[in-house]
C-alpha cells in the first residue's frame with residue numbers, strides 16, 4: 410500500500426517520490442513524523458544529470474551572492490520553524506535547536522562573503538627570466554558536481570556547511586542527508602530553490618540508505634567531489650572507494666580538555682556542564698575526556714557533579730529540557746554498556762549511568778583510564794570521563810593518546826603551559842581557557858588522524874570546492 414505523508418525530494422525541476430519509503434520517527438517517543446522516498450541509484454543518476462545541466466547553464470557570482478543573502482534572511486525569518494523540525498527529528502532540545510538554526514544563518518552569511526570575494530591570484534611571471542614580459546594569474550573555477558553526505562546530529566547547519574559554500578563556489582550539489590533526519594535538509598533545499606532564487610537543479614536531494622544511495626553518489630563518474638561528515642569508518646571507506654575524486658572528510662573525535670591548577674577550573678566545570686551533554690553528547694566535539702591535575706581532581710568532581718545533576722532530561726519540545734534521547738535505542742544500550750564496562754574495569758560513577766526508557770541520565774565517570782572504551786573511542790553520548798594526571802607532560806601525552814584529532818583544549822593561567830599545549834596537542838584545533846566543544850561557523854574546522862583530512866567553514870570549503878586554472882598571457 411502506498412505510504413501517505415511522504416515528503417517528496419527535489420531532483421531537477423521535479424518533486425520525486427519512490428516506490429519504497431523510509432519512515433522517520435521521533436527518537437524521543439517513537440512518534441511517526443513522516444516518511445521520505447527510499448531513492449536508488451536511478452534517482453542518483455537523475456540528480457547528477459540535473460546538477461550537470463544546471464552547471465552547464467551557469468550562475469554568475471552576483472546571482473550566487475543574491476541567493477546566499479536571501480537564504481540568510483529567509484532562514485532568520487523562519488528560524489523557529491527550522492528549530493522545531495530539528496528538535497523533532499533529532500530529539501535535540503528546542504533551545505539547542507534554535508542555536509543551530511541561528512548558526513545556519515551565519516553559515517550562509519559567511520558563504521555570501523566568500524562568493525563576493527572569490528578570486529585567483531597574480532603570479533610574478535617576471536621573477537623568472539623566461540616569464541619576463543608575460544602576465545600570469547589563476548582563475549578559481551568550480552570543481553564540478555559535489556556529492557554531499559551528512560550526519561544526523563546537526564541536520565540543518567551541517568547541511569548548510571555543504572550547500573552554502575557549494576553555491577558560493579558555483580557547484581551544483583547532490584545531497585544525501587542522514588536517514589533519521591531528512592526533513593531539515595529537504596526544507597533547506599526547498600527554501601533555496603523556492604524562496605531564494607536558486608534555479609532548479611543546483612540542489613538535488615536523494616534520500617535513502619548509506620549503502621545504496623550513498624555508495625551510488627560516491628561511485629558516480631560525474632560527481633567530482635565528495636564532502637562527507639559522519640563517522641570515521643564510513644568516511645575512510647568512502648575515501649578508499651573514490652580514489653579519483655576529491656574527498657573531504659569531517660569525522661569523529663573524543664575531545665579532551667586539560668584542567669591545570671592555575672586555570673579557572675570552576676569556569677571550566679560550568680562550561681563542561683553544557684559541552685559534555687548538549688544534544689546528549691552527540692556532537693563531534695562533545696567534551697568527553699576531562700584530564701585533571703591530581704591536586705584539584707576531587708575539587709573539580711565536587712564542582713562538576715552537582716552542575717550535571719541540575720540538567721533536565723526529557724521531551725525535546727519542552728523549553729526546560731537540557732538533553733533528550735539518544736538518536737536510537739541501540740545507541741542508548743551501547744553507551745550504557747560502555748559505562749558498565751568502565752565500571753567493571755575500575756571506574757566509578759560519580760553521577761548518572763541509569764537508563765529510563767529512551768533516556769540516559771547525564772553521567773560523570775571518575776578513575777577512568779585510556780584503555781577504557783569511554784576514553785579511547787568516541788562515546789557520542791552524555792558521558793564525561795575524568796582522569797587524573799601528575800604533570801602537564803603526562804596530560805599532553807594522555808590527550809594525544811587517541812586515534813582522533815579534531816579539537817582539544819586546556820584551562821591554564823600560565824602562558825608557557827598554553828603555548829606548550831598549542832604546539833604539542835596533535836589536533837586540528839587547540840583552545841585555551843575554552844572547552845574543545847567551542848565552534849563558530851567561520852573557524853577553520855577539521856581534524857587530523859582519524860578525525861578527517863580537511864577544513865570546513867565557508868572560506869576553506871569554498872577553496873576545497875574550486876580548482877585553480879593558470880592563465881599566462883604573452884604580449
Ligand code: NAP
Pocket residue numbers: 558559560561562563567585586587588589617618619620622623624627638639640641643644647659660661662692693694787789815855860861
Ligand atoms: P554515519 O553513520 O557515518 O552517517 C553519516 C552519513 O553517512 C549518513 O547520511 C549515512 O546515511 C551515510 N552513510 C552511512 N553508510 C554509508 C556508506 N556506506 N556510504 C555512504 N554514505 C553512508 O554518522 P552519524 O551517526 O550520522 O553521525 C555521527 C558521526 O558523525 C560521529 O562520528 C560524529 O563525530 C561525526 N560528526 C563529525 C563532524 C565533524 O565536523 N567532524 C560533525 C558532526 C558529526 P544513513 O543515515 O542513511 O545511514
